[in-house]
Amino acid sequence: MIVEKIKGIKPGPCEYETVYEDAPFKLHRFKGEVGHKTPILVTYAFINRPYVLDLHRDVSVIKLLLEARLDVWMVDWGYPSLADRHLRLEDYVEFIDTCVGKICELTGTDKVTLWGYCLGSTLAVIYAALHPEKVRNLVIQTPPINFNTQNTLAVWARNVDPEKVSRALFNVTGDFLNVAFLLVDPVRLVIGKYQSLLDSLEDEKSVKDFFYMDHWIFDSPAVAGKVYEEYITRWYHRNEVIEGKFTVGGRKVDLNQIRMPLLVLAAAKDHITPPESVLPFFESVPSQDKKMLLSDKGHIGLTVSRSSHAKIWPEAIKWVVERSD
Amino acid sequence: MALSRDELIELFREAPKESFELLLRNLKIREHLRVLHAKHVSGLKLSYDANFDSIFEEFFRFFFRPLEAAVYGARQLRFLFFMFDLGLMEFQSETLRAYSDFLRSWFDHLRLTSELMLGKVLPTSALDVFREFIRTHREKIESPRVDLGYAVEYPFLLPKSVLTNLEKSIEHWERFSEAFKEYRRIIKETYVKAAERFIEEANRSRFEDYQVFAGTFSNFEAQAFDEVLKSEDYLRVQKSMLDNLMDYIYFYRRFLEEMLESNPLNPFATVSMLDEAFRRILELKRRISELEKRISEKGIA
Numbered sequence: 243m244i245v246e247k248i249k250g251i252k253p254g255p256c257e258y259e260t261v262y263e264d265a266p267f268k269l270h271r272f273k274g275e276v277g278h279k280t281p282i283l284v285t286y287a288f289i290n291r292p293y294v295l296d297l298h299r300d301v302s303v304i305k306l307l308l309e310a311r312l313d314v315w316m317v318d319w320g321y322p323s324l325a326d327r328h329l330r331l332e333d334y335v336e337f338i339d340t341c342v343g344k345i346c347e348l349t350g351t352d353k354v355t356l357w358g359y360c361l362g363s364t365l366a367v368i369y370a371a372l373h374p375e376k377v378r379n380l381v382i383q384t385p386p387i388n389f390n391t392q393n394t395l396a397v398w399a400r401n402v403d404p405e406k407v408s409r410a411l412f413n414v415t416g417d418f419l420n421v422a423f424l425l426v427d428p429v430r431l432v433i434g435k436y437q438s439l440l441d442s443l444e445d446e447k448s449v450k451d452f453f454y455m456d457h458w459i460f461d462s463p464a465v466a467g468k469v470y471e472e473y474i475t476r477w478y479h480r481n482e483v484i485e486g487k488f489t490v491g492g493r494k495v496d497l498n499q500i501r502m503p504l505l506v507l508a509a510a511k512d513h514i515t516p517p518e519s520v521l522p523f524f525e526s527v528p529s530q531d532k533k534m535l536l537s538d539k540g541h542i543g544l545t546v547s548r549s550s551h552a553k554i555w556p557e558a559i560k561w562v563v564e565r566s567d
Numbered sequence: 568m569a570l571s572r573d574e575l576i577e578l579f580r581e582a583p584k585e586s587f588e589l590l591l592r593n594l595k596i597r598e599h600l601r602v603l604h605a606k607h608v609s610g611l612k613l614s615y616d617a618n619f620d621s622i623f624e625e626f627f628r629f630f631f632r633p634l635e636a637a638v639y640g641a642r643q644l645r646f647l648f649f650m651f652d653l654g655l656m657e658f659q660s661e662t663l664r665a666y667s668d669f670l671r672s673w674f675d676h677l678r679l680t681s682e683l684m685l686g687k688v689l690p691t692s693a694l695d696v697f698r699e700f701i702r703t704h705r706e707k708i709e710s711p712r713v714d715l716g717y718a719v720e721y722p723f724l725l726p727k728s729v730l731t732n733l734e735k736s737i738e739h740w741e742r743f744s745e746a747f748k749e750y751r752r753i754i755k756e757t758y759v760k761a762a763e764r765f766i767e768e769a770n771r772s773r774f775e776d777y778q779v780f781a782g783t784f785s786n787f788e789a790q791a792f793d794e795v796l797k798s799e800d801y802l803r804v805q806k807s808m809l810d811n812l813m814d815y816i817y818f819y820r821r822f823l824e825e826m827l828e829s830n831p832l833n834p835f836a837t838v839s840m841l842d843e844a845f846r847r848i849l850e851l852k853r854r855i856s857e858l859e860k861r862i863s864e865k866g867i868a
Binding site for chain 2: 245249324326327328329333336392394397398401402407409410411412417420424425426427428432434439440441453456457459460461
């Protein structure tokens, strides 16, 4: 029975403790033996849940980092409610700074490896440009830095009036965003994917993998209304980050400050943030020690596919470990 | 492979609701594709038939449903709008007037009958009490506007912005409904054209394997949608639909909120009032955090 195969599915096998909280944000620290000096702070996108990096034992990136004896910390942006609708992008950047402060205080270090994923990469790049002295290494995974790309999602985002959406809905609900994410590729995501599942109902591993992923996909937090307005207007409409026009609290985000070691993880078949979303950034930042690893998978496949776990992740983790003492 | 009824119930408990719905729809899609495949392998030519239409309906229901809910849900607006129709109000006031005339006659009838009856069985003092009761209630019944006419004058009690918001919400709902019709047309045309191309291909070739047959159908459809979803027409209609839907939601909510806000008996804060309070709280929180930072920096220095 299909249900027997998916009963008790619970993502996030790696244990952690919540070290700090400023609702709706939290800072978690994963439990494990630490063998390297520089802690890693993971900042995931605020439009999904971060446990995709720790979906299950076979494809957990967090597990690999812990096995490499790295000290792993993670920002959890939570589930914004009506009380959070007026949060701004600068509050997110400010919280990263608070987290870095806490980590340095608790571990006795003065720098972290900042690891951004998707829109969390955009925040990580902004933070690294504003506080380069606190970032030892910068790792960005499927990062949207250049928003002027031709993928359907970007074209739609440039065609949306975010103020109307936020005015009507207050926060932009997960359901609203899910419909948009499925509609960008409706045949493959609504028919192809489920027909493949029906073709492989006898295969327990495929069924489990499928439902681990679907649980994550549909566990979608709302995006705080004002953050949605800013992210669509300032990032998609005006492309402020790559054009050097983005400011935080009056301070300009200067990408020329990205001089620390930089690792970019991109995915060739990414329909959300294609490689063009990062190439101009990668080519132009002055960092001398920079590397790009390109997976042949999509936006999420880079994290959870077994082929990425065989090829990309060992190399990525080796790169981090070599720069963590 | 079909799932039994018991399995489906269990699956509903375990899986996300979206996965469950999409799985159910895909089971139906599969049934139709199986019928088409059986026809194809038996050597019959395929043509665009009800199976393709059913696949379309199952396919897009997930996306159309929230939009249709908005279209149908907004029908209540028409009824509200009638309440403010002046012609209708005039008609209603005539009905109410006739009703109050009837009540007055009925009242007089009861009064006279009671007086006759009471005069025979009760002392005169009790009759005086009854007459006093009749006198005070007669005043109320003589001025029916207080009780009955109020209903038809209700719109004039509301601030103008309430009616303006209602009018705007109706206007945006109508535009949204039009855009949704066009949106559905674009999607359906794209689907049908791709299905017809697939039919041509299937009638030229032979797909013995069901999975190859279904995969080819999906590829034709996927390619067609890849193109149309970025087309100028699609973008224009999608924008109009989304903008008008959002405006309809906003103005309709403001209409309801302002009606409540203008009523001194309303004991509830509206969601917009809460939103404004949260905005001010967050602003204060930012200032406090900034001050704490400055104090801490000075302390270190």
